Amino acid sequence: MEDKMKKYAGYGGLVGVLLLAMGLIYYETGKVWNWFCWVTLILGGIGILGFFVLRFQEIVQKVKRTVQLRSFRYGGNALAISLMFLLILGLLNFLVNRHSVRFDLTKGGQFSLSEQTKKVLKNLNKEVRVTAFYKSDTQRTIEDLLKAYRFYSSKFHYEFVDPDKKPGVAKQYGITAYETLVFECGTKTEKITEKDEQALTNALIKVTREEDKVVYFLEGHGEVDIDSNERLGYSMAKKAIEGENYKVKKLNLATEKSIPSDCSILVVCGAQKLPFSSELDTIHAFLERGGKAFFLIDPPPAEGFVEFFDKWGLKIGNDIVLDASGMGQLFGMGPWVPLVTSYPSHPITQKFRVMTFFPYVRSVTPKESPGNGISVQALLKTSASSWGETDLQNPRAQFNKGKDVPGPVTIGVVVTKESSGKKTRLVVFGDSDFANNSYxxxxxxxxxxxxxxxxxxxxxDLISIRPKQPEDRRVFMTAKQAKMVMYITVIFMPLLAMAGGVWMYIQRERK
Known part of the structure; x- marks a missing residue:
């Protein structure tokens, strides 16, 4: 009778282990602890406990015999080394958790955040909470990205909510679709359904920005159309500005008479005709009051605002810049599209190491003595092989010494002026085409x-290289190729490992 009980105890222990394993697997799969988990835990525990109680004496005797074996002593040394190794691993894991480091070895830094996102996160001075309304089985699609955001700021927090399991929370936030992210900072909230880095960073900027800023585009003088989707239009630029949560509006000074008080930035882009003197006076007064403006002046026959910019320490060239370096030809562009490959030290171009193209650009250079408390700095210069061609009736790719402007040619400048606590900022480029829909x-x-x-x-903090759209790096295979991969990984490789084991066993038996 006692032997039969011991035999059943062995079966009970085995069943107990299996039940515990089933319960743990069930919980890890669904992350839900319910009655099934409790039943498997209790029955499994009873089975294992019964095994140890009924076969306790036998287990003790086996342990004593094992300890007396010579092989056990060697095994004990191995066990001690293994425990020491595990202890070292645990210590390393603790240090990594306290001082974590991330490496991204993918092509193009697929899992790395852009410089702009890193700047925004590192400059966070408010607590931001993100609630991700995702089903339990789809959370991994966004979790890696949220972890990366959390890595760069301790003020960024996130949690997942399954709308099916917590419908009350979903109703409270007004969630009507799966995979919705809600950003909260103070009293501000922003909902998005996109799950790329650019969408997340823009939402982060929106809830943390103190006030809404408005960018006005001047119109009425042949300026570019910010709503046009044509190649010469500015709809992409407008979308990018709005994407960083600025408001974009149009301004016609012939009807408005003054620049609105909510104007954060005035953009004058590609004007073909010179504004009226009253309009120029209004713009000048706006800048004198500490206003901010961005002028993009095209080459002749477009107006150069020569007299206006003379007051701000600038000289607008009556020329078109050509580049004979041949660099543009590598990108399918001719000498009429100069390249800029290096930049001076300035916040606008800090850590900016990518080329820029300027099709049909004129020179914009600082005056030797700007005067009146004005500071002017060159921001963009073309290569030494370029020049400003002054023969506009017959421009040829040939430099005429003493007549043309020798390179490198300045085509973009920054102007600042500070007086009575008012800070004026002005940027002038000799081209508007560089930011149209084509370029x-x-x-x-x-x-x-x-x-x-x-x-x-x-x-x-927003000056940087912005997030790029993720590259689609999926591998597409034919049915034949997929079947070959399945045969190799599922059948051939396990058989190869098994054959190696059999061969080693046979060799050992022969000895």
Whole structure:
């Protein structure tokens, strides 16, 4: 009878282990602790406990015999070394958790945040909470990205809520769709359904920004159309500005008579005709009051605002810049599209190491003595192989010494003036085409344009290389290729490992 009980105890212990394993697997799969988990835990515990109680004497005798074996002593040494190894691993794990480091070895830094996002996170001075309304089985699609945000700021917090399991919370936030993110900072909230870095960073900026800033585009003088989707339009630039949560409006000074009080930045882009003197006086007064403006002046025959900019320490060239370096030809562009490959030390171009292209650009250079408390700095210069061609009737790719402007040619400047606590910021480029729909996404053109906007808005933390759209790196296989992969990984490789084990066993038996 006693032997039979011991035999059943062995079966009970085995069943107990299996029940515990089933319960743990069930919980790890669904992350839900319910009656099934309790039943498997209790029955499994009873089975294992019964095994140890009924076979206690036998277990003690086996332990004594094992300890007396010579092999046990060697095994004890191995066990001690193993425990020491595990202790070292545990210590390393503790240090890594306290001082974590991330490495991204993927092509293009697929799992690395952009410099702009890192800046925004490191400059967070408020607590931001993100609630992700995702089903339990889809949370991994966004969790890695949220972890990366958390890594760069202790003030960024997130939690997942399954709308099906917590419908009350979903109703409280007004959630109507799965995979919705809610950003909260103080009294501000922002909902998004996109799950790419750019959408998350823009939502983060929106809830943490103190006030809404407005960018006005001047119109009425042949300026570019910010709503046009055509190649020469500025709809991409407008979308990028709005994407960083600025408001974009149009301004016609012939009807408005004054620049609105909520104007954070005035943009004059590609004007073909010179505004009326009263309009120029209004713009000048706006700048004198500490206003911020971005002028993009095209080459002749477009107006150069020569007299206006003379007051601000600038000389607008009556020329078109050509570049004979041949660099543009590598990108399918001719000498009429100069490249800028290096930049001076300035917040707009800090850590900016990408090329920019300027099709049909004129020179914009600082005067030797700007005067009147004005500071002027060159921001963009073309290569030494470029020049400012002054023969506009017959421009040829040939430099004429003493007549043309020798390179490198300055094509973009920054003007600052501070008086009575008012800080004026002015940026002038000799080209508007570089940020139109044809060139906005070419190399660093769009980033440079947005960096200027951020600097004028006095939001230096947004000056950087912005997030790019994730590259689709999926592997597409035919049915035959998929079957071959399955045969190799599921059948061939396990058989190879098994054959190696059999061969080693046979060799050992022969000895």
């Amino acid at each position: 906005f996404r070419v190399q660093g053109n769009g980033d440079l344009f947005m960096n200027v906007i951020s600097w004028l808005a006095e939001e230096e």
